[in-house]
Amino acid sequence: xxxxxxxxxxxxxxxxxxxxxxxxxxxxxxxxxxxxxxxxxxxxxxxxxxxxxxxxxxxxxxxxxxxxxxxxxxxxxxxxxxxxxxxxxxxxxxxxxxxxxxxxxxxxxxxxxxxx
Numbered sequence: 001x002x003x004x005x006x007x008x009x010x011x012x013x014x015x016x017x018x019x020x021x022x023x024x025x026x027x028x029x030x031x032x033x034x035x036x037x038x039x040x041x042x043x044x045x046x047x048x049x050x051x052x053x054x055x056x057x058x059x060x061x062x063x064x065x066x067x068x069x070x071x072x073x074x075x076x077x078x079x080x081x082x083x084x085x086x087x088x089x090x091x092x093x094x095x096x097x098x099x100x101x102x103x104x105x106x107x108x109x110x111x112x113x114x115x116x
Contacts, residue, residue, distance in 0.1 A: 006091075007075035012041050015069040031065035033110065034085050040108040044083055045071070045091070048101035056100035061086040087111060 020031040036044070051060070063085035071091070072078045079093035089101040104114065 006045075007073040007077060009042055009045060010072045010074050011070075012038055012045075012081075013070040014038070014041070014067065017067045019066055019068070020064050031085070034065040034067065036067045036083060036108055036110055040106075040110075041067070041069075041081070041083065044087075044089065044103055044106045044108070045081065045101075047106055048089060048103035051100050051102045053098075053100055056088060056090070056102070060088040060102055062088070085111065 014036075017036065018032045018034045065085040066082055068080065068082040070078065071081050077094055079091050081089065081091050083089040083101075087103050087106055089103070091097075091099040091101065093099065
């Protein structure tokens with residue numbers, strides 16, 4: 001895992017919160033309580049480490065519950081973000097990069113408790 005080396009965040013927009021993945025086949029209400037605040041999203045993106053696409057897709061726990069939206073950085077870079085209940089996330093950036101993220105240390109009311 002490595003640092004993302006991104007410019008400071010200028011703005012965050014939340015488009016979806018407590019959303020269920022259509023592929024999960026689970027009822028939508030199972031994710032209704034997965035709500036992240038602007039502060040929690042900013043902290044996640046600031047603290048999260050970059051992981052490989054392979055690790056993101058095959059090694060990290062997956063959850064159908066997620067939140068997503070848009071982000072703008074101080075250097076003008078923009079993108080979309082997504083964060084799952086089990087602390088995996090992604091940033092799709094306007095420069096063509098997709099960063100896969102993981103933050104086991106991140107805390108939010110919507111994240112499950114950890115053993116740490």
